[in-house]
Amino acid sequence: ESSIGTPLEQTEITVRYFGQVDVVIGTQPSGQGHETSFAQVAADWLGLTTDKIQIIVGDTDVVKVGGGSHSGRSMRMAGTVIVMAADELIEKGRKLAGHVMETSTSDIVFSDGLFNVKGTDLHINWFELAEKSEKIELPEDLQGGLSVTISNEMNTPVFPNGCHICEVEVDPETGAVELVRYAAVDDVGRAINPMIVHGQTHGAVVQGLGQAMVEACMNDPETGQTLSGSLMDYGLLRAEDVPLFKVALNEVPSPTNPLGIKAGGEGGTTSSPAAFINAVVDALRGYGVTDLKMPATPFKVWQAIHDTQE
Numbered sequence: 001e002s003s004i005g006t007p008l009e010q011t012e013i014t015v016r017y018f019g020q021v022d023v024v025i026g027t028q029p030s031g032q033g034h035e036t037s038f039a040q041v042a043a044d045w046l047g048l049t050t051d052k053i054q055i056i057v058g059d060t061d062v063v064k065v066g067g068g069s070h071s072g073r074s075m076r077m078a079g080t081v082i083v084m085a086a087d088e089l090i091e092k093g094r095k096l097a098g099h100v101m102e103t104s105t106s107d108i109v110f111s112d113g114l115f116n117v118k119g120t121d122l123h124i125n126w127f128e129l130a131e132k133s134e135k136i137e138l139p140e141d142l143q144g145g146l147s148v149t150i151s152n153e154m155n156t157p158v159f160p161n162g163c164h165i166c167e168v169e170v171d172p173e174t175g176a177v178e179l180v181r182y183a184a185v186d187d188v189g190r191a192i193n194p195m196i197v198h199g200q201t202h203g204a205v206v207q208g209l210g211q212a213m214v215e216a217c218m219n220d221p222e223t224g225q226t227l228s229g230s231l232m233d234y235g236l237l238r239a240e241d242v243p244l245f246k247v248a249l250n251e252v253p254s255p256t257n258p259l260g261i262k263a264g265g266e267g268g269t270t271s272s273p274a275a276f277i278n279a280v281v282d283a284l285r286g287y288g289v290t291d292l293k294m295p296a297t298p299f300k301v302w303q304a305i306h307d308t309q310e
Contacts, residue, residue: 003071003072003073003076003157003158003159003160003262003263003266004071004073004154004155004156004157004158005067005068005070005071005072005073005077006067006068006070006071006073006077007067007077007153007154007155008065008067008151008152008153009025009026009027009065009066009067009077009078009080009081009151009152009153009154010025010026010064010065010066010081010149010150010151010152011023011024011025011026011078011081011082011085011149011150012024012085012147012148012149012150013042013082013085013086013089013147013148014146014147015089015093015126015127015129015130015145015146015147016127016130017127017130017131017134018127019052019127020052020053020054021042021046021048021052021053021054021126022054022056023038023039023042023053023054023055023056023082024056024057024062024063025038025055025056025057025063025066025078025081025082026057026063026065026066026067026068026078027057027066027067027068027069027073027074027077027078028057028058028066028068028069029057029069029074030069031203032069032074032196032200032265033193033196033199034055034057034069034074034078035055035057036050036193036196037075037079037192037193037196038053038055038078038079038082039053039055040192040193041079041082041083041192041259042055042082042086045082045083045086045087045090046086046089046090046113046126047110047111047112047113047114048113048126065151071263071266072160072262072263072264072265072266073263074265075192075261075263075264076154076158076189076254076257076259076261076262076263077152077154079192079257079259079261080152080154080257080258080259080261081150081151081152083258083259084150084152084258085148085149085150088148088150089146089147089148090110092142092146092148093110093115093126093129093146094108094110094115095108095141095142096129096133096138096142096145096146097115097124097129099136099138099139099142100124100129100132100133100136101117101122101124103117107119113125113126115129126146129146130145130146133145133146154256154257156256158189158254158256158257158261158262158263159262160186160187160188160189160262160263160264160266160267161186161187162184162185162186162187162250162267162271163184163185164182164183164184164185164205164267164268164271164272164274164275165181165182165183165184165275166179166181166182166272166275166276166278166279167179167180167181167182167279168180168276168279168280168283169283170280170283170284170301172284172287172302172305174298174302175297175298175299175300175301175302175303175305176298176301177213177280177296177298177301179209179213179241179242179243179276180243181243181246182205182242182243182245182246182272182275183245183246183247184201184205184245184246184247184248184267184268184271185247185248185249185250186201186247186248186249186250186264186267187249187250187251187252187262188249188251188261188262188263188264188267189251189252189253189254189259189260189261189262189263190251190253190254190259190260190261191249191251191264192259192261194249197249197264198247198249200264200265200268201245201247201264201267201268202245202247202268203268204265204266204267204268204269204272205242205245205268205269205271205272206237206242206268206272207268207269207272208268208269208270208271208272208273208276209237209242209272209273209276210235210236210237211269211273211294211295212272212273212276212277212294212295212296213235213237213241213276213295213296213297214235214236214237214295214297215234215235215236215295216228216234216235216295216297217234218233235295273294276296277292277294277296280292280296280301284301284304284305287304287305287308287309288308289304289305289308292304
């Protein structure tokens, strides 16, 4: 599927003299690891370590614009606008460094977090520059010191893709289905943090399998009363219900953005229900079963077997 979501994203990056870089962004993490992945992007571009980067989200008094987290958009939209803002911040830093060190901007070269004066051993780092900028009068085009705000709109879709394979064993006497093996290979474009992507894949696969295996919202047809309103009545998979997954990445960078990102948050949820149901139907092929509606509970599987025998 294509991944676009809300096309507008904005970030504000500010260098603080006390050794911190604030990155304000409009996405909202709920376990995806934005605080880590976004910090990696900003740190890499600015020549800093990730412990110097503070990702700020969620507070609308601070975050003025943002597209939120949905549709596999966050890493691509946020990563792109962070890179754009970092480039502009570096350019502003070159001008500030030239002003502070009383030399031409054309003589300032940025490398590994330092602004160096060509042909000399003179240099200044981000935080020294931020401190000096607060103590001197700045020309109009450098007002605000080491802080930039950038908005970006992206409407070009990307197409994350992959292959998920599921193996099951079915007991025809009871309809019980055991998930034996599960493997997945996903192309998320460039993976900024592969471990986080793998974690998202694991969680998403289990979420999708839950829909395919046990989860169902049940209502009383007479009263409309919810019958599965608590975890005593609503099925959720536990760790013991699934095998160890084999997951891998096939990284094919997207040409649509500077980081080559596609998306990785939804591959597990979209693939695992189909893989599981296809595996169950394949196991029941000998009984003439050609279709099975989710969730494939033991009763539904048993019923499907016996319906074809009548």
